[in-house]
Amino acid sequence: MAPVAKRQERAWPKLSEAQRAVLLEVLIHGSRSRADLSRRLGLSRTSLSRLSRELVDLGIVAEGEIRPVAGRGRPSEMLLIRPEAAAFVGIKLTGDALYLAVTDLHATVVHQQEQAIESREVADVVAQIGAAVEALRADFPALAAVGVCLAGDVAGAGDVSGSGDRELIVGSHFLGWDQVPLSDLVREATGLPAVASNDVQSLTAAHHWFGAGVGLRSFAVIGLGMGIAAGIVVNGTIIKGSRGHPGKVGHLPVTAEGPSCDRGHVGCVSAYATAPAIIRNAEADSYADAVRKARVGDRVAQNAFTSAGEALGAAIAAIVNLVDPEKVVVTGEGLPVLELAEAATTRGMRDRLDPAAEPVPITRHEFDFGAYAWAAAITAIRHVV
Structure with a gap:
């Protein structure tokens, strides 16, 4: 296939740090009054008015309805994102x-x-x-x-x-x-x-700015499917790691004996919780077949999902012990683990938490590719x- 010729229809404007700060407040937290933005960002009303005008001129935000402010003073205009921008x-x-x-x-x-x-x-x-x-x-x-x-x-x-x-x-x-x-x-x-x-x-x-993590300072997302991995936000910052691969929870130990993962590790998270492991442990033809068998009461398949839930709980406990998140979001094509083994997941987490750690909410987020x-x-x- 031949490469496509470069063609630029529209360039995103280069924003100053101050413009970006105002835009992010409105983008992530919704429409804000100028008075509220001035207070939240520590800007004078004059500076905020100038920055707002610049963003309006760029076509990124718009001025909305006028709302009264508490106490004396003139009403404040609302700034809102222009999504079509x-x-x-x-x-x-x-x-x-x-x-x-x-x-x-x-x-x-x-x-x-x-x-x-x-x-x-x-x-x-x-x-x-x-x-x-x-x-x-x-x-x-x-x-x-x-x-x-x-x-x-x-x-x-x-x-x-x-x-x-x-x-x-x-x-x-x-x-x-x-x-x-x-x-x-x-x-x-x-x-x-x-x-x-x-x-x-x-x-x-995505969940940090627009999803299940909005408003949280620290949380984790676990993607469960053919493999298992985690993304972690601490104090409002996504942890990237020194070499670009943080959140490797797949080979944490769960049991001293049991099945091995594809790397030969005995009893690790990946030996139980990933789709290939569940298929193997459930003696199923596919992941969908394993889910079907567990739902109709097949004991081998149910045990496979129970073990997967405990392994998922072990991974969650490790994250909670290390970074103390407010919430853990689980998503991916492996979500049936939570449906079929919610109690085992909770038990796997609680049994491995440090005495000082608190259990965290585990949120299920529906998934497709x-x-x-x-x-x-x-x-x-x-x-x-």
């Missing part, structure tokens, strides 16, 4: 498919599609991404950035992986990629700012905002 493309890559979502500036999905990947060669996948983005321009002329996520490790700027200031895919099992500067390649193919990330890290970023594409679009928003 920009569109963002999110792409989730698997070994076989490309899932695409377009969101507005409110992170609302306005378009979705799925394409088969005919070739896993880097150049062919990048060309397919370029062609997909190009096809969107007629309907979404305000395209501002592209985010791509995949199962694998992504080393980024400022870490100690040797990648310098480039993002590199340093391990993607399903695509067979290593040392691939994907964000650079997508930027060249589309002419748009681009960012690449691990899929669970993308989900964590389009959720990864939505999350990738939000990483694009975060990349430019």
